[in-house]
Amino acid sequence: MNCPSKVYLIGAGPGDPELLTLKAARLLQTADILFHDALANPRILDLARPDAQRVDVGKRGGRISTPQLSIQAQMIHAAQRGLQVVRLKGGDPFIFGRGGEECMALRAAGIAYEIVPGITSGMAAAAYAGVPLTYRAVSQSVLLVTGHEAPGAAPVDWRRMAGVADTLVIYMGVERVEKIRDGLLAGGLSPSTPALAVEWATLQQHEVHSTLADLPAQIARNGLKSPAILVIGAVVEMSACLSWRPSGSGALPQAACL
Ligand code: SAH
16 A cells, blocks of 8 residues: 555635635645635636646535535545645635544544645635725724534524624625624624625625625625625725725725725
8 A cells, every 4th residue: 555645735715816825836736636626716726737636526506515524535545545635625724614624534544634724715805895804993803703504503693793803704694694684783783884795705806885784685686696705894994995996887985084
């Protein structure tokens, strides 16, 4: 039997291939086999050697996703055969990416692994919208939270989340935005709290700016769907000053700066 190789869990970043780290790009070129998610941009997969085996374990476009245990078993099997294995995940592997579960499985199988962090979509969505997630006196704390709990996990207590941090960055929340909005309002956030939804951050970067109260209606009106990030908090309003990409109308927002 070959000597087992290492598995590299690599963050592919939010979508724009230029937001990949140099380390990720280097390791992709060394892969014999590449397991990738639906959210990893195909242009990033092109960095791998043409003869590298590509295994799509994602679930977009009506296809069924590969069950988590099967992905883990395939990675372990490939590493045991001595192949250089890359597991490419959208954003950062350890932010809502099940990277932790995969490391647990690798560890249990005695396979060495290395994590290459990626730019998580929540940070990228905010940066491309001109929203600084922290800003002195406006946002001293940021919470990354999921809108979609794992089966069997306790539901997110949105009333409590309202008081936990100045700025909330919500992953997988676009389909449950009404429930999230209602919980945050019940928890004491003002209906006029600035809110932002970003679909396909750094690629189409489709942005909807709203208030917390109106966010579900604005998302529905604009047809935003997954993958999308919600950002809620006073700091969102700063995009009026700091936005650096042309909006749909080509003009930057005109609101007064803080
Ligand atoms: N590990 C990833 C998150 C995976 S969970 C990361 O660090 O970004 C999947 C969720 O991430 C999606 O439902 C969406 O909320 C968010 N997401 C991932 N890529 C995105 C993108 N390009 N634009 C907007 N949201 C994105």
